[in-house]
Amino acid sequence: KAGVTQTPRYLIKTRGQQVTLSCSPISGHRSVSWYQQTPGQGLQFLFEYFSETQRNKGNFPGRFSGRQFSNSRSEMNVSTLELGDSALYLCASNTGTAEQGYTFGSGTRLTVV
């Protein structure tokens, strides 16, 4: 079956701009989580959506937001980009219970200049 698909794979943005990243989960997976990965901080949880509702949220500023559509596809948006937002953004899906492990996408590499 198809895996988790993230688009775009690479993105270069200028400070102050905004960006939208997309994630298509595995068919049948209703939970979608977003993570930020940097060399200094590792994997940091952003938020989780389940059935179009934000179920959990990490400790990130309000510039980071997301949403989930009825087909479980999810988007995350970062407004007023800062240099420190440069990172690999990973999307992960599962059936809704984390015990089964997450299936991650290959990520979107965002560079803010």
Add this chain to the structure above:
Amino acid sequence: EDQVTQSPEALRLQEGESSSLNCSYTVSGLRGLFWYRQDPGKGPEFLFTLYSAGEEKEKERLKATLTKKESFLHITAPKPEDSATYLCAVQAASGGSYIPTFGRGTSLIVHP
């Protein structure tokens, strides 16, 4: 606050040289401990879930074990294709949020 510490940060092995990676954790009641493998430029790939002390799981050259305070990922006779970053994550049983907390990972390089 849940904490996960992985050691060593980096490990270089010769092909065939067995070793272990460590994951120490502090959590208010363990619901599950997860191991992932991450190759450069890719997302983490799920390997194992361990639920209780004494549990062991194996996959090819990898064996994961769990105690009440730590988990080990044993790599037997590694090959160069085992080179990757290995991530450990814990999920707490209490507190409502079951979002896993990840460690920083161990970067493994296996030389031929």
